[in-house]
Amino acid sequence: MSSLLEVKDLVIKFGLRTGDVTATTGVSFTIEKGEKLGLVGESGAGKSVTGFSIIVLISKPGYVADGHILFKGTDLTKISSEEMRNIRGNRISMIFQDPMMTLNPVLTIGTQMTETLLAHNPKMSMKEASEIALEKLRKVHIPSPEKRLEQYPHEFSGGMRQRIIIAIALITDPEIIIADEPTTALDVTIQAEIMDLISELCETEDMGFILITHDLAVVASVTENIAVMYAGRIVEKGRTRDVIDNPQHPYTKGLIKALPEGAKGSNRLNQIKGMMPTLTNIPDGCAFNPRCPYVMDICKTDEPSLIQVKGMDTQAACFLCKEEVFTNE
Amino acid sequence: MSNNEQSLLSVRNLYKRFDISGGLLDQIKFSGGKFSREITLVKALNNVSLEIKQGETFSVVGESGCGKSTLGRTIMGLYPPNSGEIYFNGDRLDQLSPKEMLPYRSRMQMVFQDPYASLNPRKTIKQTLEEPLKYHNPQMNAGELRDRVEEVLLQVGSDPKWVTRMPHEFSGGQRQRISIARALVVDPEFIVADEPISALDVSIQAQILNLLMDAQEQRNLTYLFVAHDLSVVEHISTNVAVMYLGTVCELADTKLLFEDPKHPYTMALLSAIPRLDGKKSERLKLTGEVPTPINLPTGCVFHGRCPYANSRCIAEIPELKTHSDGRKIACHAVEEERIR
Numbered sequence: 001m002s003s004l005l006e007v008k009d010l011v012i013k014f015g016l017r018t019g020d021v022t023a024t025t026g027v028s029f030t031i032e033k034g035e036k037l038g039l040v041g042e043s044g045a046g047k048s049v050t051g052f053s054i055i056v057l058i059s060k061p062g063y064v065a066d067g068h069i070l071f072k073g074t075d076l077t078k079i080s081s082e083e084m085r086n087i088r089g090n091r092i093s094m095i096f097q098d099p100m101m102t103l104n105p106v107l108t109i110g111t112q113m114t115e116t117l118l119a120h121n122p123k124m125s126m127k128e129a130s131e132i133a134l135e136k137l138r139k140v141h142i143p144s145p146e147k148r149l150e151q152y153p154h155e156f157s158g159g160m161r162q163r164i165i166i167a168i169a170l171i172t173d174p175e176i177i178i179a180d181e182p183t184t185a186l187d188v189t190i191q192a193e194i195m196d197l198i199s200e201l202c203e204t205e206d207m208g209f210i211l212i213t214h215d216l217a218v219v220a221s222v223t224e225n226i227a228v229m230y231a232g233r234i235v236e237k238g239r240t241r242d243v244i245d246n247p248q249h250p251y252t253k254g255l256i257k258a259l260p261e262g263a264k265g266s267n268r269l270n271q272i273k274g275m276m277p278t279l280t281n282i283p284d285g286c287a288f289n290p291r292c293p294y295v296m297d298i299c300k301t302d303e304p305s306l307i308q309v310k311g312m313d314t315q316a317a318c319f320l321c322k323e324e325v326f327t328n329e
Numbered sequence: 330m331s332n333n334e335q336s337l338l339s340v341r342n343l344y345k346r347f348d349i350s351g352g353l354l355d356q357i358k359f360s361g362g363k364f365s366r367e368i369t370l371v372k373a374l375n376n377v378s379l380e381i382k383q384g385e386t387f388s389v390v391g392e393s394g395c396g397k398s399t400l401g402r403t404i405m406g407l408y409p410p411n412s413g414e415i416y417f418n419g420d421r422l423d424q425l426s427p428k429e430m431l432p433y434r435s436r437m438q439m440v441f442q443d444p445y446a447s448l449n450p451r452k453t454i455k456q457t458l459e460e461p462l463k464y465h466n467p468q469m470n471a472g473e474l475r476d477r478v479e480e481v482l483l484q485v486g487s488d489p490k491w492v493t494r495m496p497h498e499f500s501g502g503q504r505q506r507i508s509i510a511r512a513l514v515v516d517p518e519f520i521v522a523d524e525p526i527s528a529l530d531v532s533i534q535a536q537i538l539n540l541l542m543d544a545q546e547q548r549n550l551t552y553l554f555v556a557h558d559l560s561v562v563e564h565i566s567t568n569v570a571v572m573y574l575g576t577v578c579e580l581a582d583t584k585l586l587f588e589d590p591k592h593p594y595t596m597a598l599l600s601a602i603p604r605l606d607g608k609k610s611e612r613l614k615l616t617g618e619v620p621t622p623i624n625l626p627t628g629c630v631f632h633g634r635c636p637y638a639n640s641r642c643i644a645e646i647p648e649l650k651t652h653s654d655g656r657k658i659a660c661h662a663v664e665e666e667r668i669r
């Protein structure tokens with residue numbers, strides 16, 4: 001059986017005048033039905049470009065240079081744009097950080113919802129489409145949805161607008177939702193409400209969910225699996241609880257310790273020295289080596305690959321981690 | 330000098346409204362056969378009172394638009410209040426002319442959220458840092474200015490060689506260090522830090538927060554800190570005021586507030602914080618829509634979303650009352666002991 005989504009050795013490049021730069025290398029992960037995966041990392045780590053490339057929406061000068069994106073066994077990097085249109089926004093939906101990237105300010109919510117639906121189901125009647133739109137608005141807990149269908153985006157609060165975006169993303173009953181910082185601009189009370197809503201939907205609709213965020217606490221409270229990105233690479237991957245309680249990669253350790261919760265009673269926070277490299281000056285060897293407190297000689301010359309850590313369910317890309325050796329019994 | 334109990338900054342019954350009616354033509358409305366003039370006011374601060382003690386970090390939290398930045402800016406004299414009083418070290422500030430305000434300008438400084446917008450893109454770091462210094466210390470010569478700028482840059486963990494460079498050559502975290510250096514260079518006693526770390530990555534946030542805490546320790550600085558990351562607020566604050574629609578609903582010692590919130594809005598806010606340990610606290614869920622500060626609700630500003638609201642809450646504004654443990658709460662349900 002193939003996975004719901006399998007991303008294999010994804011390499012994304014940007015073709016710049018000065019030559020190509022690599023935004024992600026060797027990014028691999030899978031997600032199954034009903035699974036929630038958190039893709040975390042700091043600004044510029046390559047989270048958004050990874051998310052966009054799954055729906056083959058990476059914009060020029062970016063392109064997928066290598067690797068595979070298998071959606072139920074079909075390689076999305078190989079199909080025609082015609083076929084992709086049938087998948088994007090239909091079987092795989094994406095929620096963007098800025099609601100205005102999805103919503104058209106001059107159309108009512110109702111029109112926007114039914115248009116999406118009719119575009120993917122030409123045989124559907126308008127009446128049927130409106131029924132479904134209503135049902136989805138109810139699902140995201142919008143009060144008096146009949147009235148709301150007639151309204152324009154500016155008539156909603158930020159939190160409501162984000163819920164409407166979720167309703168639009170849901171309207172075609174997608175199998176996967178990819179959400180890029182869906183609550184970053186919102187207040188914590190609304191964030192909690194929206195995260196509850198998405199979790200509920202993953203459970204009832206058996207939907208796969210990829211949550212892209214820089215916020216480890218949100219990932220901890222929502223997802224069961226996590227992939228930590230640094231400078232275009234996945235440096236650690238595993239069950240969310242395992243990774244947060246017992247991080248293996250020095251970057252993950254540093255990130256968790258840098259949070260106030262990681263200060264362990266001390267007044268001072270644990271900072272990671274330096275900053276993430278830009279795409280044009282990624283260091284040789286391990287991309288994290290100039291900032292790593294445990295750096296060794298080998299880290300400066302060789303790049304560690306993601307290995308299964310001995311005795312754990314976690315994978316990490318660090319020379320300090322001992323590899324689990326599997327033997328055929 | 331002042332004893333520990335005396336406040337460095339006091340705000341009493343502060344009101345701030347913004348007139349957003351536009352020009353006279355926009356204000357004229359025709360209805361019921363008559364022309365009338367309509368004024369639209371944003372009621373950004375409604376009877377805010379607080380005391381900030383020397384050397385403490387006093388944080389203000391609450392949802393977007395509740396008036397946190399307006400409070401900071403009004404205290405700094407960037408907006409004139411509509412009524413109320415602001416005292417700094419016992420001196421009343423809110424009625425001073427710009428000229429009379431001058432001596433206080435160097436004692437009170439502000440750090441803004443956006444490290445990209447808050448530095449002048451056409452000025453070198455040297456100009457950015459020396460100008461306020463020269464302005465407040467006309468007697469300083471070139472050598473003294475240079476030394477002072479170098480000292481401050483070192484203090485914020487930056488390279489003094491940066492002085493010849495322009496803001497665009499720096500990352501967000503580096504720019505925020507320079508903004509903090511600019512605030513520190515005139516040796517202030519009080520700093521309003523409005524979301525100073527919100528635009529930065531976690532690993533850089535830790536650097537900036539450490540820097541702020543170090544500066545506080547070395548100079549006995551007092552902070553008014555605005556942040557939306559509540560775990561950061563819990564970590565660095567002495568006292569916290571929770572605001573809703575321009576009103577303080579609860580004000581308490583940080584530990585007390587986070588361990589045992591009393592006001593229903595504080596409970597809702599704190600119970601919604603996502604936690605690294607993944608544990609879900611019993612959430613107090615809010616119903617209803619956030620009202621606008623243009624049409625303030627009657628009575629308690631929170632009543633439309635409050636699970637404890639009754640008819641008194643709709644009619645009567647709850648007063649911010651001090652309790653025996655020192656905390657202040659504005660809620661009828663707490664006063665009536667419906668919430669304990």
Ligand SMILES: Nc1ncnc2c1ncn2[C@@H]1O[C@H](COP(=O)(O)OP(=O)(O)OP(=O)(O)O)[C@@H](O)[C@H]1O
Nearest residue numbers: 014023042043044045046047048049050060061279
């Ligand atoms: N159109 C583009 N041209 C050139 N480089 C780009 C382009 N879009 C993104 N990049 C680069 O690709 C890298 C990854 O960017 P991406 O947007 O995926 O980061 P991210 O992890 O989503 O960060 P953030 O948290 O800031 O959203 C960054 O170094 C970015 O500068």
Ligand SMILES: Nc1ncnc2c1ncn2[C@@H]1O[C@H](COP(=O)(O)OP(=O)(O)OP(=O)(O)O)[C@@H](O)[C@H]1O
Nearest residue numbers: 347349371373392393394395396397398399400622
């Ligand atoms: N200069 C202004 N003119 C008109 N209205 C304003 C002005 N500044 C603020 N407001 C309004 O006053 C209210 C309080 O705004 P303020 O910026 O103080 O909120 P805040 O708590 O800082 O929010 P955020 O967390 O989003 O920064 C809002 O309704 C805002 O739209």
Ligand code: SF4
Nearest residue numbers: 629635642660661662
């Ligand atoms: S005063 Fe009433 S409405 Fe306001 S918070 Fe208390 S119980 Fe709720």
Ligand SMILES: [Mg+2]
Nearest residue numbers: 047048049180
């Ligand atoms: Mg992004």
Ligand SMILES: [Mg+2]
Nearest residue numbers: 397398399523
């Ligand atoms: Mg603000």
